[in-house]
Amino acid sequence: MIVENIESIKKKIASAARKAGRNPDDIIMLAVTKRQSIDKIEEAVNSGIDYIGENQFQEAYVKIPLIRDKIKEFHFIGHLQTNKISKLIPLGPALIHSVDSYHLALKLDEYLEKKELTQNILIQVNTSGEKSKFGVEPDDAEDLIRKIDKLESLRIKGLMTIGMLTNDWEKIRTCFRILRQFKENVKIPALERTDLKYLSMGMSNDFEIAIEEGANIIRIGTAIFGERY
Ligand SMILES: *Cc1c(COP(=O)(O)O)cnc(C)c1O
Secondary structure (H helix, E strand, C coil), rough: CCCHHHHHHHHHHHHHHHHHCCHHHCCEEECCCCCCCHHHHHHHHHHCCCEECCCCHHHHHHHHHHHHHHEEEECCCCCCHHHEEEEEEEHCEEEEECCCCCHHHHHHHHCCCCCCCCCCEEEECCCCCCCCCCCCHHHHHHHHHHHCCCCCCCEEEECCCCCCCCCHHHHHHHHHHHHHHHHHCCCCCCCCCCCCCEECCCCCHHHHHHHHHHCCCCEECCCHHHCCC
């Protein structure tokens, strides 16, 4: 079942990319494993999934070591509490998608500097205006990027957002468009370490819209694995 799901999503990625005049190979699909069993995760990995995303630290801590050697990259996509930093970094996240405050960035930088490590991150932007969502407000994103760019252990590689939770496709599209336009228009002078190459947006229900709007990382959970426990 998981193999078929993956095949079907890949076809949809290809056709959404073609529709937008884009190369499907430029799009990374993260398989989001939160609240999925290790059996299913192993099935996905054996079916050729190379990129795994977890949003819950406690789960990542248990599951990622079990599959670490079989995948290319593990991405952390959830809200990160500062007291989990010292446990998350040793899991080797290739990318942390969810940096949304200077406070969190400072704590990360402090820890990384001690370990003489650098870390690739994305800035999470709240494009939907929904209060329940984490993320920096679009109006404050430029300032946050400018400040985090000064931290020597962090490398900003792009932006992440979660589309509005609604069946109104135009509203969802607007969220993704805000992120893309921010990336295209932002001109912050004298950035040293930042390279806004990734747009992480689109989940099981809305990844095709996200691809049309320029996503190059999509985060897919239930469409691969089925409902979560
Ligand atoms: C759970 C989660 C996903 C995947 O959601 P699905 O709707 O199951 O595809 C993607 N991104 C984040 C940040 C998540 O927490």
